[in-house]
Amino acid sequence: MQELQLLKTDFGVDSFKLDAGEFNWLPENSRLRGFDNRSNPGWYANAWADFGIRLDPLRRRQEVRVGFRAQHLPLTVRAIDKDSHWGLDNGLKAMVTSALLHCLIGYNFHLPDMVGGNAYCEGPDGLDGNCYPDRELYIRWLQATVLMPSLQLSVPPWHYDEEVVNISRRLLAIRSEPRFRDNMKSALADLLANGDPLLRPMWWLKDGRPGSADQFLLGRSILAAPVLEPGAKSRTVHFPSGRWRPWFAPEDGSQDIVGPQEKDVTVPLDSVAAFWLVE
Numbered sequence: 001m002q003e004l005q006l007l008k009t010d011f012g013v014d015s016f017k018l019d020a021g022e023f024n025w026l027p028e029n030s031r032l033r034g035f036d037n038r039s040n041p042g043w044y045a046n047a048w049a050d051f052g053i054r055l056d057p058l059r060r061r062q063e064v065r066v067g068f069r070a071q072h073l074p075l076t077v078r079a080i081d082k083d084s085h086w087g088l089d090n091g092l093k094a095m096v097t098s099a100l101l102h103c104l105i106g107y108n109f110h111l112p113d114m115v116g117g118n119a120y121c122e123g124p125d126g127l128d129g130n131c132y133p134d135r136e137l138y139i140r141w142l143q144a145t146v147l148m149p150s151l152q153l154s155v156p157p158w159h160y161d162e163e164v165v166n167i168s169r170r171l172l173a174i175r176s177e178p179r180f181r182d183n184m185k186s187a188l189a190d191l192l193a194n195g196d197p198l199l200r201p202m203w204w205l206k207d208g209r210p211g212s213a214d215q216f217l218l219g220r221s222i223l224a225a226p227v228l229e230p231g232a233k234s235r236t237v238h239f240p241s242g243r244w245r246p247w248f249a250p251e252d253g254s255q256d257i258v259g260p261q262e263k264d265v266t267v268p269l270d271s272v273a274a275f276w277l278v279e
Contacts, residue, residue, distance in 0.1 A: 004055055015061035021048035022066055042068035049073055063111060071106030076150060079110070084117030084133040086230050091117065092141055093214065093228050099148055100216055103197035110199070114154040115142045135160050136230060136269065139167055143272045144226035146171045147218050149184075149198050167270050174247065179276060180222070187219030205240045207260045212238045221277040227267050234266045237273060244275040253278070 007013040023041035026032075032044060045066040052062045053073050063076040070077075079098050085091040095112050102110040116133030132155055133141070145151040157168035174180055190196040196204075198219065202212040215225045215238060223244060225237040239259030248271060249255040256278060257263055267273045 001051070001055065008056075015056055015059060015063075016052070017063040018048065018052045018055075019065060021045055021064060044068075046070055049075060067107060074109065076109045076111050077102060077107040078152075079113050081118040081120075082113050084119055084131070084137065086137060086228065092137065092144070095141070096144060096214060096216065096226065096228070100199055100201050103149075103199040104201070106195075106197075108191055108198045109149060111150045111152055112145050112148055114152045115145055116155050117141070119155055132159060134230075135164065139164065139269050140227050142168060142171055143267075144224065144228075146174055146272070147216075147222060147224040147226075147274055149218075163270075170270065171272060174272070174274070183219045183221045186221070190219070202238065202240070207240050223275040223277070225265070225273040225275075227273060233268060234264055235273065236262055237265050237275075238262050239275070243278045245278050247272055247274040247276060 004016060021044070023044045026044065032047065045068040049064050049067045049070040050073070052064045052075055053060070055062060060074045061076070063078055064070075065078045065080065067073070067075075067077055079095070079102065082092075082095050083090045086093065088094050088097070095117075099110055099112045102108075116138040119132055132138075138155065138157075138160065142151075153168075157165045184198075187196075187198050191198060200217040200219075202215050202217070204217060214228055215223065217223055223237075223239070225235060227235055229235075239257050239261055241259050243253075244257045244259060245251075245253070246255050246257075246265070257275070265273060
């Protein structure tokens, strides 16, 4: 720990990403002082997360990818690596469901891994770093994660073209808008007061349609319905009770949607299926 602290004082390092931490990385028959590994190997993950918070108990910018009964620690918890494809088998769809699961079980400062997936190639050259996510997949992934508590860009938008750069700028600007920030503040207040997760499945609302597993709520006022199918230009959205305004719609209310209802909405690549609860 002392050596890591020197990186902060001598080189201006802000914080640390503590990768790994799973018990299976330990040597066989290893023993940890103070822990009974044989009866509960999860305690190693707990010790790893606790080490992370002790590195910087004031700034609390640390990131881990493991935790065992560590919901009380103010750490960013990253999801396991996702593959660069669309499917529920560890692709884009699984990114959405795993984010909801993390928040529901108490790991609300969730990081859904890098936009576009891990960009690994398949086969013998799987870690050569030269495989990039499909362009459309990258944009749809960013549209989903921009409406989550945090996001990570490792493949830069300028790897693709100027249009992707402009779309990325437009989407990322959502997070600095007052309505987004105010909603996050109220969501954090709900978390502290009632334990309500930051990301909420649709069944969290009384008329939220339990089967809408590919939609979610960020706090009270933002409804996200990301496009998760390749080539799709629209999707069906279930709107709970209330007046919902598309994020980039004019403020005159001409495009507001009153729920509860289901409605097909158009979602071009340069937009986002996000809706703001007006009333």
